[in-house]
Amino acid sequence: MFHIPPPINGPRRHPYPRFCNSQTPNMVFILGLNFPESRLVKSALSSFYGIGPRHTQRLMSKLYIHDTARVGSLADKQVLDLTAELSNMTIENDLRRKLQDNIRRLRDMGAYRGRRHAMQMPVRGQRTRTQTATAGKLNRVERFG
Amino acid sequence: MPSSICWKCLSTTLTQPLRHGSIKPRIPIYLPTLAFSTTPSFQLPLPAKKSSGVKVTPKKGTKSLVIKKGKFQAENRARRPAPGERKALRKRIVLSNVNAxxxxxxxxxxxxxxxxxxxxxxxxxxxxxxxxxxxxxxxxxxxxxxxxxxxxxxxxxxxxxxxxxxxxxxxxxxxxxxxxxxxxxxxxxxxxxxxxxxxxxxxxxxxxxxxxxxxxxxxxxxxxxxxxxxxxxxxxxxxxxxxxxxxxxxxxxxxxxxxxxxxxxxxxxxxxxxxxxxxxxxxxxxxxxxxxxxxxxxxxxxxxxxxxxxxxxxxxxxxxxxxxxxxxxxxxxxxxxxxxxxxxxxxxxxxxxxxxxxxxxxxxxxxxxxxxxxxxxxxxxxxxxxxxxxxxxxxxxxxxxxxxxxxxxxxxxxxxxxxxxxxxxxxxLPGLSKEEARGLMEYWAKSGMVRERVSEGLVAEKWAVSGGGVVGELERAVIRMRV
Incomplete structure (x- = not known):
C-alpha cells in the first residue's frame, strides 16, 4: 500500500546532530579514524589524503548524505558504507606509496624527471637560478605526499 | 618609637594558643596577612626562577609546544556563543512588547x-x-x-x-x-x-x-x-x-x-x-x-x-x-x-x-x-x-x-x-486603499508608534511615499524610519 523506504538509514544514533562542547565528545569511527560527532561529513572525508572535494561529493551523493550533514547524524549503515567505499579506494599510505613508486620507476629507468626528483631540483623545466625552494623541499625519491 | 616587643614574637603568641594563662595581651593587635597593593595580580613580576644546577635541554627531535599569549587573547574573555545560539537569536520571533x-x-x-x-x-x-x-x-x-x-x-x-x-x-x-x-x-x-x-x-x-x-x-x-x-x-x-x-x-x-x-x-x-x-x-x-x-x-x-x-x-x-x-x-x-x-x-x-x-x-x-x-x-x-x-x-x-x-x-x-x-x-495583492492605510496608521498611533496626529494629510503623504499603500513600505515610512 505504501512505499517503505529501503533500509538505507538503519537505526540512528541521534535524530539530530549533536554538538559536543565537552572535553570528551562522542566519536565516530570512519576507516579506523575517530571523528567527533559535530564534524561535517564533508570535512571529515576530505581530511583523508587523496580525497578532495570531487570525491567527497561523489561519495556523499552515492550514499545520500546531504551537504551539511554532521558525522554524528549518520546512520550506522551509512558509516559502514562510507568505510567500505573508502577501503576500496587508493588513499592515504597506499596513495603515497604509489606516488613514491612512480618516482622511483622514473629514477630507476634513468629518466630526466627521475633524476631531477633525486636531485631535489625542479622537474618540469622551471628556471633554477632562483626560486627553487619548493622543489628543494618537496622533490625527492621518497616524496611524502 | 619602635616597640619594645619583637613583632614576630607577638604574632606567634597571638596566633598560637597560649600555654599558660599568665601572659595575656591587653591590646588586640591586627596583623596584616597580605601586603595591600593596587597592582593587579597579573601585572606583578614573575617570581624569580630558582636556578637548578643542571640545565635540562629537550631531547633531540622532540618539539616543545609553545603557545604565545598575545594581548588579544588575554583581553578577549567573553563567552563564545554556543553552536546554534546566534541563529536562534536571528530567527527569534517576539510577538508582544510590554512597553507598547x-x-x-x-x-x-x-x-x-x-x-x-x-x-x-x-x-x-x-x-x-x-x-x-x-x-x-x-x-x-x-x-x-x-x-x-x-x-x-x-x-x-x-x-x-x-x-x-x-x-x-x-x-x-x-x-x-x-x-x-x-x-x-x-x-x-x-x-x-x-x-x-x-x-x-x-x-x-x-x-x-x-x-x-x-x-x-x-x-x-x-x-x-x-x-x-x-x-x-x-x-x-x-x-x-x-x-x-x-x-x-x-x-x-x-x-x-x-x-x-x-x-x-x-x-x-x-x-x-x-x-x-x-x-x-x-x-x-x-x-x-x-x-x-x-x-x-x-x-x-x-x-x-x-x-x-x-x-x-x-x-x-x-x-x-x-x-x-x-x-x-x-x-x-x-x-x-x-x-x-x-x-x-x-x-x-x-x-x-x-x-x-x-x-x-x-x-x-x-x-x-x-x-x-x-x-x-x-x-x-x-x-x-x-x-x-x-x-x-x-x-x-x-x-x-x-x-x-x-x-x-x-x-x-x-x-x-x-x-x-x-x-x-x-x-x-495591490497597495492598501487610503481608508485601510488610515486604519493601520491609527492603530500604530494608538500603540504609541506614531508621534504625529494621524490626519488626512499625513495619511495621504505616507500613502504616496509608500508607492500607493504598499503595506511593507508604509510600515517602513511610518514606524521604522525616524528622522
Whole structure:
C-alpha cells in the first residue's frame, strides 16, 4: 500500500546532530579514524589524503548524505558504507606509496624527471637560478605526499 | 618609637594558643596577612626562577609546544556563543512588547467578524490559542514587526475579508462547499503576501480546518536536511527529518486531531503496528518519534484527513519560487542536482495545487510567492503571467501579459503545474486603499508608534511615499524610519 523506504538509514544514533562542547565528545569511527560527532561529513572525508572535494561529493551523493550533514547524524549503515567505499579506494599510505613508486620507476629507468626528483631540483623545466625552494623541499625519491 | 616587643614574637603568641594563662595581651593587635597593593595580580613580576644546577635541554627531535599569549587573547574573555545560539537569536520571533501601549477597544478576530464588511480597515487582535497554533505552523516571520506592539494584530484589508467570506462559505453545510480552491498570491515586495497566508490560516483555524503549512520552500530545497530515495521511477526522495518536524508540529497546530479517530484497518506493510482507534494526533506523534517511520505515517495521516467526514484542509506554502527552481541543493548518485519535483513533499503539494489530487472535504491550496529572497525562475514568471493576464496598476498603467521567449528554456514541469485551465487563481495583492492605510496608521498611533496626529494629510503623504499603500513600505515610512 505504501512505499517503505529501503533500509538505507538503519537505526540512528541521534535524530539530530549533536554538538559536543565537552572535553570528551562522542566519536565516530570512519576507516579506523575517530571523528567527533559535530564534524561535517564533508570535512571529515576530505581530511583523508587523496580525497578532495570531487570525491567527497561523489561519495556523499552515492550514499545520500546531504551537504551539511554532521558525522554524528549518520546512520550506522551509512558509516559502514562510507568505510567500505573508502577501503576500496587508493588513499592515504597506499596513495603515497604509489606516488613514491612512480618516482622511483622514473629514477630507476634513468629518466630526466627521475633524476631531477633525486636531485631535489625542479622537474618540469622551471628556471633554477632562483626560486627553487619548493622543489628543494618537496622533490625527492621518497616524496611524502 | 619602635616597640619594645619583637613583632614576630607577638604574632606567634597571638596566633598560637597560649600555654599558660599568665601572659595575656591587653591590646588586640591586627596583623596584616597580605601586603595591600593596587597592582593587579597579573601585572606583578614573575617570581624569580630558582636556578637548578643542571640545565635540562629537550631531547633531540622532540618539539616543545609553545603557545604565545598575545594581548588579544588575554583581553578577549567573553563567552563564545554556543553552536546554534546566534541563529536562534536571528530567527527569534517576539510577538508582544510590554512597553507598547495597549490599544483600547481592539477586537479579537473571531468567526463572527472575520467575514464582516464592517471590520474592513480595522486591525484585529489574534486570539491567544490561535497565536499558539500559528506559531506551530511557523506562520510568523522574524522580519515582521510583531515585537513593536502589545499583542499581535492584523489589518483586515479588503482581500482579507473576501478570504474570510470564502472560508466561511466553504465551511458551511451547503453542497457547494466541498470544492478545492487553488490560489497563488503574487504582488510586489512588502505587499503582504506572507501576511495574507497567515490571515487565511488564522481564519481556517477559527473554522476548525486542518492546516498543513510548508512555511519556507527554501528550507526544503536548500539541501540542509537528510534525504533518501524511494523505490520509484523516476526516483523520488523523502526528507525524514523535515517530515518528522512537520508531524511533530501538526497536533499542536491542529488540536482537533485529538478528537479524530484513526479509522483504517491496520495494514501489514507498515513498519510498526498501529494500535486501533488511536487519535490522529497520537498517530502524528508516533510518526514524529522516529524519522524512519515518518513517511509511511505521513501518508497514512493524509489518507485519514482526506477520508469522508473530516474537516476541510488548508495547504499552505511560502516562497514558491524556491520550490519551482531548476535544481535543489541535493544531488543524485549521478551527481546531477535533484529537481524540486523529485522531493516527495513538494511533489505531494503540487499534486493538490495542480488539481491532480482533490481535497474531498473541500479546502484551500494556497501558495505565496516571495520577492525578497527568491531565485529567478522564468518558467514561474511566465506561467503566473499567463494565468493572470494583463495587469492594470493603481496608477492606471497596463502591464501586458508575458510572452514565451524563444531563446529561453522553460521548465515544462512548472509550466504544466500552473497551466491555464487547471482552475488556479492568481491573487494579486495591490497597495492598501487610503481608508485601510488610515486604519493601520491609527492603530500604530494608538500603540504609541506614531508621534504625529494621524490626519488626512499625513495619511495621504505616507500613502504616496509608500508607492500607493504598499503595506511593507508604509510600515517602513511610518514606524521604522525616524528622522
Amino acid at each position: 501601549l495597549e490599544v483600547q477597544g481592539m477586537q479579537n478576530i473571531e468567526v463572527e467578524n472575520m467575514s464582516d464588511q464592517r471590520v474592513e480597515g480595522q486591525v484585529l487582535r489574534l486570539p491567544g490559542p490561535i497565536v499558539d497554533q500559528l506559531r506551530a505552523v511557523e506562520a510568523f516571520k522574524p522580519t515582521q514587526s510583531w515585537g513593536l506592539f502589545q499583542s499581535p494584530g492584523t489589518l483586515m484589508r479588503r482581500e482579507t475579508v473576501d478570504m474570510g467570506k470564502l472560508i466561511a462559505d466553504m465551511s458551511g453545510e451547503e453542497g457547494g462547499s466541498r470544492r478545492t480552491v487553488k490560489m497563488v498570491l503574487v504582488g510586489e515586495k512588502g505587499s503582504g503576501k506572507s501576511m495574507m497566508l497567515l490571515q487565511a490560516m488564522t481564519m481556517a483555524f477559527l473554522k476548525g480546518w486542518t492546516v498543513i503549512n510548508l512555511p519556507e520552500a527554501q528550507d526544503i530545497t536548500i539541501g540542509h536536511t537528510s534525504y533518501q530515495p524511494l523505490p520509484s521511477s523516476p526516483p523520488s526522495y523523502i526528507q525524514p527529518a523535515y517530515l518528522t518536524n512537520l508531524l511533530r508540529n501538526l497536533p499542536t497546530a491542529n488540536p482537533h486531531l485529538e478528537s479524530l479517530q484513526f479509522s483504517q484497518p491496520t495494514s501489514s506493510d507498515l513498519p510498526i503496528p498501529i494500535p486501533p482507534n488511536i487519535s490522529l494526533a497520537r498517530l502524528a506523534s508516533l510518526g514524529a518519534s522516529d524519522p524512519e517511520i515518518a513517511y509511511p505515517i505521513f501518508n497514512l495521516l493524509i489518507t485519514e484527513l482526506l477520508s469522508p467526514g473530516r474537516p476541510p484542509v488548508f495547504l499552505g506554502l511560502d516562497g514558491l519560487a524556491h520550490a519551482m527552481q531548476d535544481g535543489t541543493g541535493y544531488t543524485a548518485p549521478n551527481l546531477k542536482p535533484i529537481h524540486p519535483y523529485q522531493l516527495m513533499i513538494l511533489e505531494w503539494y503540487f499534486k493538490f495545487l495542480a488539481g491532480r489530487r482533490r481535497l474531498p472535504n473541500g479546502g484551500i491550496v494556497m501558495a505565496a510567492t516571495s520577492q525578497s529572497n527568491a531565485p529567478k525562475v522564468p518558467s514561474l514568471d511566465l506561467a503566473l503571467s499567463k494565468l493572470e493576464g494583463s495587469v492594470v496598476t493603481r496608477a492606471g498603467q497596463t502591464v501586458p501579459q508575458k510572452e514565451r521567449n524563444p531563446f529561453m528554456r522553460y521548465d515544462e514541469r512548472v509550466m504544466d503545474t500552473l497551466k491555464p485551465g487547471r482552475g488556479i487563481q492568481v491573487q494579486r
